[in-house]
Amino acid sequence: MGIGLREALHAESCRGRVPSAPPAADDDGTRVAVFLIAYELATGQPVGCGGLRLVGASRADVDYIYVLPYARWSGVSRAITEELTAWARAHGIAAVGPDGALAELAALRL
Numbered sequence: 550m551g552i553g554l555r556e557a558l559h560a561e562s563c564r565g566r567v568p569s570a571p572p573a574a575d576d577d578g579t580r581v582a583v584f585l586i587a588y589e590l591a592t593g594q595p596v597g598c599g600g601l602r603l604v605g606a607s608r609a610d611v612d613y614i615y616v617l618p619y620a621r622w623s624g625v626s627r628a629i630t631e632e633l634t635a636w637a638r639a640h641g642i643a644a645v646g647p648d649g650a651l652a653e654l655a656a657l658r659l
Contacts (some may be wrong), residue, residue, distance in 0.1 A: 554598045554615055554617070560630040580637075581602055582600075582601045582609055585598060585636075587616075595597065596620040597617065597626065598613075598614070599613065599615070599626075599629040600633075601642075604646070608644045608645075608646065609625045609640065612644035614626055614629055614630065
């Protein structure tokens with residue numbers, strides 16, 4: 550499920566530019582501390598995702614947050630950022646960066 554969302558993110562971010570290599574299919578996720586997928590209640594289809602990568606014992610960086618275009622402005626990114634923040638606190642992560650990234654993403658209301 551997450552691979553399709555990662556590919557959609559890559560395709561959207563490359564629009565209008567020379568395409569680069571797609572996300573590595575062999576990324577086994579060992580550097581990802583947590584990866585969340587949000588599903589649409591009515592259909593059960595994945596509509597967004599987000600993840601954190603550990604940088605140190607008490608710090609994590611936002612790997613990325615992505616919401617499919619049709620589901621934006623529906624609160625999906627807010628739900629993902631709230632869950633990522635809760636997970637970080639529950640696991641002793643003191644700082645999630647880069648510098649306020651989750652707060653900025655929540656403000657976008659994707």
